[in-house]
Amino acid sequence: MLMLFGLEMDLETQDILWCLVKEVGSHVRGFRVGDHVGVGTIVNSCKDCEYCNNGLEYCCSKGRISTFNGIDVDGTITKGGYSSYIVVHERFCFKIPNEYPLASAAPLLCAGITVYSPMIRHNMNVPGKSLGVIGLGGLGHMAVKFGKAFGLKITVFSTSISKKEEALNLLGANNFVISSCWSCGVQAAKVAANENESCTKWQQNEEGRAAPTAR
Numbered sequence: 415m416l417m418l419f420g421l422e423m424d425l426e427t428q429d430i431l432w433c434l435v436k437e438v439g440s441h442v443r444g445f446r447v448g449d450h451v452g453v454g455t456i457v458n459s460c461k462d463c464e465y466c467n468n469g470l471e472y473c474c475s476k477g478r479i480s481t482f483n484g485i486d487v488d489g490t491i492t493k494g495g496y497s498s499y500i501v502v503h504e505r506f507c508f509k510i511p512n513e514y515p516l517a518s519a520a521p522l523l524c525a526g527i528t529v530y531s532p533m534i535r536h537n538m539n540v541p542g543k544s545l546g547v548i549g550l551g552g553l554g555h556m557a558v559k560f561g562k563a564f565g566l567k568i569t570v571f572s573t574s575i576s577k578k579e580e581a582l583n584l585l586g587a588n589n590f591v592i593s594s595c596w597s598c599g600v601q602a603a604k605v606a607a608n609e610n611e612s613c614t615k616w617q618q619n620e621e622g623r624a625a626p627t628a629r
């Protein structure tokens with residue numbers, strides 16, 4: 415039996431969003447009007463195939479209904495975060511505590527779950543383990559924050575010295591490594607090992623001085 419409820423959106427991207435519950439279907443048990451909820455990239459699936467029954471709804475054999483640019487059960491095209499209201503099956507909604515800042519919750523729905531899921535799958539939630547994070551963009555940022563919360567030793571690898579301050583002092587990573595020269599592409603490890611690689615601009619880059627010219 416399909417259980418649907420309506421949502422009013424306040425802040426969103428195109429394929430993930432958070433919403434305020436405006437209506438709930440009579441069979442909905444997990445949510446009430448006024449709840450804050452997050453919605454990921456799926457709003458519905460068959461909920462009864464081998465994939466849906468194993469938590470792999472995005473592989474639904476009858477076709478998942480994507481939050482954005484999917485064909486819904488009534489034949490309309492889903493418009494995700496561009497909509498004023500959407501209807502989502504409760505299976506694909508995630509409760510956000512009403513006192514939790516929604517602007518902070520939004521990154522958890524995409525970047526957050528993307529790094530949290532493999533970290534848990536590989537037991538990277540045990541204090542004292544070492545975590546390497548390559549790149550300090552949206553996903554890397556969340557990986558460092560989860561790593562800190564789990565008590566891991568974190569090393570951030572980046573091609574940009576401009577991320578060093580944020581990695582070490584703002585996010586609290588333990589180590590920061592420049593992984594390559596952003597000008598010539600020489601890898602830091604090769605320079606350190608003198609493997610016939612050199613970068614005359616290396617010191618300049620590490621100290622964040624004026625942009626060197628390409629070799």
Ligand SMILES: [Zn+2]
Pocket residue numbers: 459460461462463464465466471473474475476477
């Ligand atoms: Zn299915």
